[in-house]
Each structure stands twice: as structure tokens, then as C-alpha cells.
Amino acid sequence: MRRVAIIGAGMTKFGEEWEKGFRELVVEAGIRALDDAGISGEKIDAGYIGTMASGRLIGQEHIGGLLADYMGLNPIPITRVEGACASGSLALRQGFMAVASGMKDVVVVGGVEKMTDLGITAVSDILGGAGDQEWELFLGATFPAIYALMARRHMTEFGTTEEMLAAASVKNHKHGAKNKYAQFPHEITMEQVLNSKMIADPLKVLDCSPISDGAAGVILVPLDHAASYSKKPVEIIATAQASDSIALHSRETLSGLRATQVAAKKAFEMAKMTPKDIDLAEVHDCFSIAEIMAIEDLGFFEKGKGGPATLEGKTSLEGDIPINTSGGLKACGHPVGATGVKQAVECVWQLRGEAEGRQVKDAHVALSHNVGGSGATAVVHIYKN
Numbered sequence: 001m002r003r004v005a006i007i008g009a010g011m012t013k014f015g016e017e018w019e020k021g022f023r024e025l026v027v028e029a030g031i032r033a034l035d036d037a038g039i040s041g042e043k044i045d046a047g048y049i050g051t052m053a054s055g056r057l058i059g060q061e062h063i064g065g066l067l068a069d070y071m072g073l074n075p076i077p078i079t080r081v082e083g084a085c086a087s088g089s090l091a092l093r094q095g096f097m098a099v100a101s102g103m104k105d106v107v108v109v110g111g112v113e114k115m116t117d118l119g120i121t122a123v124s125d126i127l128g129g130a131g132d133q134e135w136e137l138f139l140g141a142t143f144p145a146i147y148a149l150m151a152r153r154h155m156t157e158f159g160t161t162e163e164m165l166a167a168a169s170v171k172n173h174k175h176g177a178k179n180k181y182a183q184f185p186h187e188i189t190m191e192q193v194l195n196s197k198m199i200a201d202p203l204k205v206l207d208c209s210p211i212s213d214g215a216a217g218v219i220l221v222p223l224d225h226a227a228s229y230s231k232k233p234v235e236i237i238a239t240a241q242a243s244d245s246i247a248l249h250s251r252e253t254l255s256g257l258r259a260t261q262v263a264a265k266k267a268f269e270m271a272k273m274t275p276k277d278i279d280l281a282e283v284h285d286c287f288s289i290a291e292i293m294a295i296e297d298l299g300f301f302e303k304g305k306g307g308p309a310t311l312e313g314k315t316s317l318e319g320d321i322p323i324n325t326s327g328g329l330k331a332c333g334h335p336v337g338a339t340g341v342k343q344a345v346e347c348v349w350q351l352r353g354e355a356e357g358r359q360v361k362d363a364h365v366a367l368s369h370n371v372g373g374s375g376a377t378a379v380v381h382i383y384k385n
Helices: 022-037 063-070 087-100 120-128 143-158 162-176 190-194 258-271 288-297 306-311 339-351
Strands: 004-011 046-050 078-081 107-114 198-200 213-222 234-243 280-282 365-372 377-384
Touching: 004 022, 004 087, 004 339, 022 063, 022 107, 022 213, 046 063, 046 087, 063 078, 078 087, 087 107, 087 213, 087 234, 087 339, 087 365, 087 377, 107 339, 120 143, 143 198, 143 288, 162 190, 162 288, 162 306, 213 339, 234 258, 234 339, 258 288, 258 365, 258 377, 280 339, 288 306, 288 365, 339 365, 339 377
Parallel strands: 046 078, 046 107, 280 365
Antiparallel strands: 004 213, 004 234, 107 213, 234 377, 365 377
8 A cells, every 4th residue: 555645735715705606615725735736737637525415505416527627627537525524534535545555646635515505594404414314303403402412411421511611612713813714713712602692502602613615625646756746745644434323322422422432543553653642633623512522532631531621721722732723613614525624734734834823833743533423424534744
């Protein structure tokens, strides 16, 4: 198996992009990634694009063919990849395997979602399809309710408090305020989070990630070829994916995600590393409780210690393990198909020393963690400069 490197990375600003459509967003991100790599589209052998629900959100299917056309890449193959909110990281994993196997030499990987053209009720219903439609969504359990159940269980088992949940949001907004691509590039206070509108007890509106538009892209090549393209290639040293029951009622526990635990174990084995070797991580914080469970499931903190660690500042930019330096899903935004690729872009910028205003000192190894739905899919990548 060949070693694989990222030689180009780019993204659009995340947010409510009323003046840009689905096509414009993904083309913009793709061109930025190509420009960053210093290559033209003629070099591309294949592409993978992550998008969750383009058919229902904008009425457009056959995304691979559409983007091959609009990016000027015909006749190369572009394949759409779907895994709910983990679609982007699954596309990255497919791109990795295409290069590692030797079947392709230069691969573009993208993620995109255009979500704000519909109302909140319609979008919530569409996103609910990432859970168990029959046993959860049909009975009224949207994702805020599902993650609220997880939060309550975590509180019961480990004494996690609403202040600990709020600390994750406050910290991510502090990071996002330093990211020009963030949907919400401003700080918030603990009081603002605790006093914000209740969505599903104990989760308030400022515990929840937003509905967003946006796209991100990276260019992959064999590591042996990377030096001819880039002076600062970033190697993907591990990739792992795991699954779990799609409905909460079939899970072994509600206070963690088994798929994350399994994917993390496999990724660390592939990289021949442990959590202590990671300098920073982008994790899936669709809700504040999701980040706290993630940093425990990934092995950065013992089970039940993620909340106190967050409240104590151990996951801040200056902390023991900086988490979500981009602002995470909470502040940077969450266009669901794009999130996994955006996480990779942030890891690349950090490892190249290009994360302006939020650079982690002496960053050499980074990790990204992306979840589909409430945890039926989890994907972990590890990167090294």
C-alpha cells in the first residue's frame, strides 16, 4: 500500500450563502484546493464528493456527473459518497484508498451541502433521516432530542453539568472568532449559552450547531510524488471507519459512541500511535455533549472526565489538547456533507503552520473525527507533517 499525502486544501466561507448555489460553492472550494496544490484539473485522475441530502435539499441528484461537468473534469470519474453527516470524511477515506491502492495518482476530494434554501422545519426533517426514520423521526425524535437523551444519561452517570456543556460552545466560539471562514466568527459567554432558548432539555440553542451552506476540498497524491508538487505535504497516516446501531434503543450505552471508540482504536493502531501523540483534533461537535463524548471516546480523557476537562480549559488553544481550533461545527458551521473535509483542511493548515490567529505551537500530528447521524457511522483520520 502506498503512503498518501494532501498537497492542496481549500474551502469556502461557511454560513447562509444566499448569493451562491450548490455548484458555485463546490467549484470555489475545488479551485482553491487546486490552486493551493499548484496543479490544474488536467492532472486529476478521479474525484470523490461527500454530500448527504442534495436531492431533498436542492432537488439535485447525480452529483458526481454534475461536478465533473462544472469543474471541467470530464471525462474523469467523480463518485458521490453518502454517510449522513460523515459523508465528507467517507469521501476522503475513499480518495485515500484510491491513491494508496495504486489505482489513481492524483485525486480530488470534496464535501458540500446547500442547506439554507429551505425552512428550519423542512431541514430538520431531512436531517432526521440520518437516524432511524421509523423508530425515531416518525415518533418525533429529532436530533436535538436524541442528543439531549445522551446528555441526560452522561449527566446521570458522570455528574456532567450544563456549565460543562456550555464551556465547549464558549471555547469553540473563541476559536471560531479567529477563523475568517467561520459562520459565527465571534465569541460568546457562559451566561449567553446558559440563558439561551431551550431546544431539548438540557440542550439550548447555543449548545447546537447551525444550519449552514459551504464546501471544502483537498488534493491527494502518493507521498513519494508529493515533493514535486508541494513544499509542505501533509501525510494521512491513518484512516478508520466503524458502524453501530442506527437507533439509540439498540445501543449498549447512551453516554458514548462505540463506533468512535472502535474507529479510534483502529486508527491509532494503523498510525502506531496513542492519543498522547496527537497535538490537536477536530471532533464532531454537532451538539456540545457530542464534543465531550468524543474527547472521551477518542481516548484524550477518561470516561466522565471530558466535561471537567473542558470547563478547566484543557481543550482550549493553549490547553493540553486543543480541540476544534477551526471553531468546530458549532462556530465554523455544519454544512453536513462538507464538515469532514473541512476538518481535514483545518488539520492541514495547522500542520503547515498556516492557521492564522489560531495556530497551535509545534503542531506535528493532528486527528479528525466525523460522525454520521447519532453515531451509526464514525470516521477517524490521523495526519502528520
